Amino acid sequence: MNLEDVKKFFEENKDNEEVKAYLQGLRSVSVEEVQKMLVENEELKRWFDSEKDRHFSKSLSTWQKNNLQKLIDEEIKKRFPEADPKDVKLKELEAKIQQMEQEKLRESLKNKALTLATEKKLPIQLIDYFIGQDEESTLQNLAKFEEVWTSNLQSLVEEKLKTSGVNPKDSSATTQSLENLSPTQLMSMAYSQSSKK
Known part of the structure; x- marks a missing residue:
């Protein structure tokens, strides 16, 4: 049987229900029928979704x-435009000037602090x-240091005097009375003071 025989058979039996049903199965499926099958058939829907995902992933x-x-390169250029070599040099010079000003200020503050x-x-x-x-902050720091230094120094001096100091005794001798004494009297007075110790 060849193709011509098949065509002739279908023409002769086109009104036959079995032939109609067979030919109906061979016809193309419409979009609406596919959509309906996707809604009704869960397995077909899963397969179709996986195919969509695969196609989308490949497209992406x-x-x-x-x-x-x-796009990334364009965005980088937009956010961080290439600097002109002149601009780079200018920024370097500005940074050096600022550093020199800071050093000069520090030196000035140090000299003022040393003087004070x-x-x-x-x-x-x-x-x-x-x-x-x-x-201002340098002067405040020095004032605080002076306060602490003086206080601690005074405490140390007082403590040292308490432990090894000698309290001078009251004396009735004044400068004028000592000037009127003879050298011999002064010597005897000094000798008597030292022997009392």
């Missing part, structure tokens, strides 16, 4: 490969620890 991968790096510490007889070896960000 292709798009990323072709476009994403270009010398005037107030404070130890200058510790001056670097009291230099602040500006003159």
Whole structure:
């Protein structure tokens, strides 16, 4: 049987119900019928969803490969435009100037602190620890240091005097009365004071 025989058979039996049912199964399926089958058949729906996902993933991968790096580069250029070499050099110079100004200010503050510490007889070896960000904070730091230093020094002196000091005895001798004494009298007076000890 060849194709011509098959065509002839279908033409002769086109009104036969079995032939109609068979030919109906061979016809193309409409979009509406596919949608209806997807809603009704859960297994078909899962297969169709996995196919969509696979197709979408492949499309996304292709798009990323072709476009994403270009978009990233454009965004980077927009956010961080390439600096002109002149601008870079200018920023470097500004940073150096600012650093020099900071060093100059620190040196000025150190000189002022040294002068003040010398005037107030404070130890200058510790001056670097009291230099602040500006003159006001430096002066405050030095004032606090002076207060603590003087207080502690006074405490140490008082303690030392208490442990090894001698209280002078009341004496009726005044400068004028001593001037009127002869050298021999002064010697005997000094001798008598030392023998009392």
